Amino acid sequence: MGFFAYLILGLLAGAIAKLILPGKQAGGLLGTLIIGVIGALLGGWLGSALFGVGVDSFFEISTWLCAIGGSIIVLIVWGLITGRSRRAAR
Numbered sequence: 001m002g003f004f005a006y007l008i009l010g011l012l013a014g015a016i017a018k019l020i021l022p023g024k025q026a027g028g029l030l031g032t033l034i035i036g037v038i039g040a041l042l043g044g045w046l047g048s049a050l051f052g053v054g055v056d057s058f059f060e061i062s063t064w065l066c067a068i069g070g071s072i073i074v075l076i077v078w079g080l081i082t083g084r085s086r087r088a089a090r
Contacts, residue, residue, distance in 0.1 A: 005058050010037030017071035043070025
């Protein structure tokens with residue numbers, strides 16, 4: 001998959017992950033893109049390491065599930081990191 005395909009996949013996976021997780025997450029379009037791309041990479045790595053699937057083709061369901069799952073993980077970790085820093089600043 002090419003660079004622009006990863007950007008599109010990351011943006012869509014990050015947006016879907018934000019829709020799945022309740023609550024208010026920080027970050028606009030750029031934050032969603034970054035979280036989604038990092039999540040797609042993490043999901044592809046975890047998918048290939050644990051289940052033998054990865055993010056090989058843009059139109060495969062396993063690619064989307066890995067990317068969305070990785071984005072959810074990254075979004076949860078990001079929420080834990082930024083949630084603690086907001087509480088500490090008060």
